[in-house]
Amino acid sequence: MSTLPPPAEGGFCARAWARTERLQRAVVQHPFNAALADGSLPRERFAFYIVQDARYLVGFAQALSAAASRADDAADAAFLAGAAQGALLEERQLHAGYVHEFGLTEAEIEGVETSPTCLGYTSYLRACALGEPYPVLLAALLPCFWVYQHVGSTILESTGDDPEHPYSTWIRTYADEEFADSVRAARELTDRAAAASTPEVRERMLAAFTTATEYEWMFWDSAWRREPWPTAEWR
Template sequence: MSTLPAPPADGFCAQAWEHTAGLQRAIVEHPFNVALTDGTLDREVFAFYIVQDARYLVGFAQALAAAATRADTAEDAAFLSGAAQGALVEERRLHAGYVAEFGLSDEEVEGVDTSPTCLAYTSYLRACALGAPYPVLLAALLPCFWVYQHVGSTILEATGGAADHPYRAWIQTYADEEFAASVLTARELVDRVAASAGDVVRRKMLAAFTRATEYEWLFWDSAWHREAWPTARFLR
């Protein structure tokens, strides 16, 4: 688990985490993450997840880049634009490694439809980037940082960092201290903008954080079931 100091316990982030505590537990306890933890996760399920997550990261990075253009300070803009670059470069490098390991061709990857949940989550973030107030957009982006760090750190603690774990690279990416530091920066930014926001905006921030966290659960659930479009059978 990260040894970095946490933001104040009375800030917006603490309130948002408490509000979604049951959902956070459900994410960690989801069959996908349980199987990921014990190393029994089916490779085809994980491959489906990797393809969907790579596509999600494009929309996530676009929303981060939009947030960077609306930042109040150069420091915040640099952090958000750097996070956008990281989503497109660093994390996608992880995905590319797994795609190569699984022996998936470009044609096979392209042949996997973007799932309804992946499209819905990325569409939600893009909609926030286009129409939501800046603090609300930041709150919608935060779960992707924070939930992944929480899941990765929880799994690392459970596995003890076993060198032979089949998904060790994924676990280390999200349990890494450098990633934890970026999550802390994101939380501090959200707490800061929330502190100067009015009650109406703060309620919208909480709603956005909650919705994005719900999408995080749905994303893992959709990967577990290898979600397909139920309407596909009606099309030629």
């Protein structure tokens, strides 16, 4: 299991996690993640989640690429560009494996509408990429790294590494050391950007981190409900 130390005391990430502590608990305790942890999550709900997540990753990668283009430090730009590539390649390979396991056809996948929450989250990240300062964009991107690592490692700690678990591949992906290293790098980058910013920008960063974390909860909730468009009947 990954070992991720707490964020540096007094830094932005420590403040952001403290501000969203109740929300982080709600994410882990959400019925979707509770059912995923004990293996009882219905496959149709997980399949809905996988389809939505694959679409989300496109917008996430675009926002990461925008951040990479605005980074002054070459190492930071390389990390962000690499994370964008990982979002489109490595994580989508995980999705492809589950789609194959569930026997979903391309027609079935295309027939699943992008949910309101998925569209809202990706639109929010794209808006940050277009209209917010670089540090605020980093803060909006951070929850997708950090919250997933927190959920994956928390589930693995409670269940153990059981290869027979129906969602063991997903759990191990977000609970392993390699992903924890990415989270550490993302936190350190965001802390440095915050330290070099003004108090006003740091407050905007906290707001962006909180909003993106709320979207993380909403994303799992939308998968649990297999969220439809409430206006679909009037089209």
